[in-house]
Amino acid sequence: MNTDNPGKPDLSRTRRVVLLAITAALGFAAIAYAVYWYLYERHYESTDNAYVAGSLVLITPQIGGTVVAIEADETDLVRAGQALVKLDAADAQVSLAQAEAQLAQTVREVRTLYANNASLAAAVALREAEVVTAQSDLARARDDLQRRQSLASTGAVSDEEIGHAQTAFANAQSALGAAQAAVRAAREQLVANQALTAGTTPANHPNVQRAAEGVRAAYLARGRVELPAPVTGYVAKRSVQVGSRVQVGAPLMAIVQLDRVWVEANFKEVQLRDLRIGQPVTLTADLYGGGVEYHGTVAGLGAGTGAAFALLPAQNATGNWIKVVQRVPVRIALEPRELATKPLRVGLSMQVTVDVADRSGSMLATTPPAQPAATTTAFTPPSQVVDALIDRIVAANLGHAVGARD
Numbered sequence: 001m002n003t004d005n006p007g008k009p010d011l012s013r014t015r016r017v018v019l020l021a022i023t024a025a026l027g028f029a030a031i032a033y034a035v036y037w038y039l040y041e042r043h044y045e046s047t048d049n050a051y052v053a054g055s056l057v058l059i060t061p062q063i064g065g066t067v068v069a070i071e072a073d074e075t076d077l078v079r080a081g082q083a084l085v086k087l088d089a090a091d092a093q094v095s096l097a098q099a100e101a102q103l104a105q106t107v108r109e110v111r112t113l114y115a116n117n118a119s120l121a122a123a124v125a126l127r128e129a130e131v132v133t134a135q136s137d138l139a140r141a142r143d144d145l146q147r148r149q150s151l152a153s154t155g156a157v158s159d160e161e162i163g164h165a166q167t168a169f170a171n172a173q174s175a176l177g178a179a180q181a182a183v184r185a186a187r188e189q190l191v192a193n194q195a196l197t198a199g200t201t202p203a204n205h206p207n208v209q210r211a212a213e214g215v216r217a218a219y220l221a222r223g224r225v226e227l228p229a230p231v232t233g234y235v236a237k238r239s240v241q242v243g244s245r246v247q248v249g250a251p252l253m254a255i256v257q258l259d260r261v262w263v264e265a266n267f268k269e270v271q272l273r274d275l276r277i278g279q280p281v282t283l284t285a286d287l288y289g290g291g292v293e294y295h296g297t298v299a300g301l302g303a304g305t306g307a308a309f310a311l312l313p314a315q316n317a318t319g320n321w322i323k324v325v326q327r328v329p330v331r332i333a334l335e336p337r338e339l340a341t342k343p344l345r346v347g348l349s350m351q352v353t354v355d356v357a358d359r360s361g362s363m364l365a366t367t368p369p370a371q372p373a374a375t376t377t378a379f380t381p382p383s384q385v386v387d388a389l390i391d392r393i394v395a396a397n398l399g400h401a402v403g404a405r406d
Helices: 011-039 090-154 159-197 206-223 269-274 336-341 383-398
Strands: 044-053 056-059 065-070 083-087 226-228 233-236 253-256 262-268 280-285 289-301 327-334 349-355
Touching: 044 269, 090 159, 090 206, 090 383, 206 383, 262 269, 262 289, 262 349, 269 327, 280 327, 289 336, 289 349, 327 336
Parallel strands: none
Antiparallel strands: 044 262, 044 349, 056 253, 065 083, 083 226, 233 253, 262 327, 280 289, 280 349, 289 327
16 A cells, blocks of 8 residues: 555556456456357358359350341340341251252162162063073074084085084074173173162162251251250350351350359368368358348369469469468359349359368269259250151152151
8 A cells, every 4th residue: 555645546456456357358258269169160161252153055056157136135034945046047948958859869869779670680581581592593503504514425515505504503602692691791780789779678778868867967957047045044245246157166145044053162271171062051142241141052172272273373383482372162052942032143242151060071072973964955956857858758759658767
């Protein structure tokens, strides 16, 4: 106690009490935070380096042509199979007509091959009959020559008559040889023609099938003058204009499926230790504020850091190297029901908090996917239409109806 001024409180003692109180409060706060961290905070990993991502389905032509119509514009909702862009169909229509004419001509040519089998067989029979006639003529010429030669010693037959008989015999031999050669040639022609038709019918002859595939290809090209939407979504990044000449594979626009977006959260490498596939995630979007929460699960962890997969990866083998904490993208799958009520856009900022209490899952996928990530039937035309067209052409040029695929 201060004896010089007994009525004044002891300031040093008061100061000590205040310091002790502050120290106790700080110690209590530290203990409380340690308890909070141990019971709650250590089971969560958070980052605000997260953004909404989605698939950009590019619309590209399968054939070249001139754009004559654009059926959808930016921000429009389109359904799978809906026409987006139309190309000039004149060239494709001409090619289809040429393919149809080629098929008709091929059917008639093949039909002629089958008809030639009968005519060539008749020619072989005719040549064989000529051989029989030539053999009979040769036998008569031989008998006549032998008879005259036997009478030559009696003087009843002149040398001139014997000479005529010898000439007739030689001519008969030549005629028989020619007839036999004609038979061989006719048989070879028949065999060659039968080789082109054996084991098949005019409708399924290889030449007809090749021409039919030409019609099918031309029909497909004719159908590709309309570019359909592969999936249902919203149009974005339209660059095509009416009148533009487009080439195969050139991107014309894109479709974004906002009902199938996900979040890519870029966690620091020191935060990945406890992250596992399947862990629950709570998210908020800057668009709606903290009052709207999204829920999802960890779908997978990236196979490398963002810097490793950058267009120009960092070159660390330099003298002025500075260590930078790397981040790895983590894919977060969102609840479709929540996306339907509060839709998100690609590129929006998100706040991500992962509950890492359950570490029983794996850090990497252990099995391949059971289903394809995305499919479409928009580019598969109905085969019944072109099959019916081919059948009509074949039947019209065969002169009778054919089965659907006989």
